Amino acid sequence: MNARYLILLTTLLLTYDISAQSSDPEADRMLVYQRSIGGWPKFLYDKDHKEVKVDYSKELTAAEAAAIRADSLASDATYDNNATTREIKYLLQAYKSTQNKRYLKAAEKGIRYILNGQYKTNGGWPQFYPVRKGYPSYITYNDDAMVNNLNILQDVVNKTNNTEAVDPSLIAPSQKAIEKGIKCILETQVKVNGKLTAWCAQHDTTTLKPANARTFELAALNSLESVGIVRFLMRQKNPSPEIKLAIVSAMDWFAATKMAGYKFENVTGSSYQNGKDRLLLADPSSTVWARFYEISNNQPFVAGRDGIKKKDVTEIEYERRNGYAWYGTWPQKLIDKDFPKWKEANK
Numbered sequence: 001m002n003a004r005y006l007i008l009l010t011t012l013l014l015t016y017d018i019s020a021q022s023s024d025p026e027a028d029r030m031l032v033y034q035r036s037i038g039g040w041p042k043f044l045y046d047k048d049h050k051e052v053k054v055d056y057s058k059e060l061t062a063a064e065a066a067a068i069r070a071d072s073l074a075s076d077a078t079y080d081n082n083a084t085t086r087e088i089k090y091l092l093q094a095y096k097s098t099q100n101k102r103y104l105k106a107a108e109k110g111i112r113y114i115l116n117g118q119y120k121t122n123g124g125w126p127q128f129y130p131v132r133k134g135y136p137s138y139i140t141y142n143d144d145a146m147v148n149n150l151n152i153l154q155d156v157v158n159k160t161n162n163t164e165a166v167d168p169s170l171i172a173p174s175q176k177a178i179e180k181g182i183k184c185i186l187e188t189q190v191k192v193n194g195k196l197t198a199w200c201a202q203h204d205t206t207t208l209k210p211a212n213a214r215t216f217e218l219a220a221l222n223s224l225e226s227v228g229i230v231r232f233l234m235r236q237k238n239p240s241p242e243i244k245l246a247i248v249s250a251m252d253w254f255a256a257t258k259m260a261g262y263k264f265e266n267v268t269g270s271s272y273q274n275g276k277d278r279l280l281l282a283d284p285s286s287t288v289w290a291r292f293y294e295i296s297n298n299q300p301f302v303a304g305r306d307g308i309k310k311k312d313v314t315e316i317e318y319e320r321r322n323g324y325a326w327y328g329t330w331p332q333k334l335i336d337k338d339f340p341k342w343k344e345a346n347k
Helices: 003-021 025-033 062-070 085-098 101-117 142-158 168-188 223-233 241-257 318-322 332-345
Strands: 043-045 051-053 259-268 276-290
Touching: 025 062, 025 085, 025 101, 085 101, 085 142, 101 142, 101 168, 142 168, 142 223, 168 223, 168 241, 223 241, 223 276, 223 332, 241 276, 241 332, 276 318
Parallel strands: none
Antiparallel strands: 043 051, 259 276
């Protein structure tokens, strides 16, 4: 072996070694938290049995990491509040930056967790998998849980958003899951007086009808989650007439339910409890949508922990008034930009 070849080989080996050792601290902590089933929890419990939100920016001691790994069989993996999908996205980006194959393998395991959690009977996803009793078992659009899963699978099929290196064997099952998911979306779109409208945050797994979740999350037409559903449907190439109708109908519903002349914002002052509050205020330059609308007549409403519908956000308790997104501008970008662009492309 001549000297020149030896130098080149040594350089290549050193480069490979550095690449193999390259790491991302947050990605490493995600590996610690990943459950054996493939998904991630959104919180753990401390010694006092209080919920502690998972925070990947927080460094872990060797003992803390060992304790989390020892609990990897816990059945707390979820799709709720971006859990699992955010980790998959981050790990794929970390793999692209570091070429650390542990990150890619963990992301692929997460994708398999998404595939395994889809209901075979209706094509939806629960909030937790393994499935829990009660409302977490419903088809869950709330906080974009189901749509986040579908968007990950769509990326796998399209080889977009850093999924190019994902195991090709995941493409076919991802495509099949997308087709079943779209069928579920079309079947759960609520029809009122013969006209398609929007979706509820959660739907019964058997009847597919809108269902109650927490006491303040009553069955209703839901503007926030419907935006995510429409945006996912808009990703479909060569959309079927049924998909087109679902999108156009939802956009018509958004137009019919807008609340022009209002804004929902934080206010401060000594007259408010704790010096602040969150109120729906008149503003001629602003338009908002309520999160919840009566299914029968599109009337907006809110609800406190007593589960009783109220017309005014000031009628519910301070904690719920300030701890939930009752109104927002969620459909605005769809109306202004996304829908016109989609409509032009799908004449």
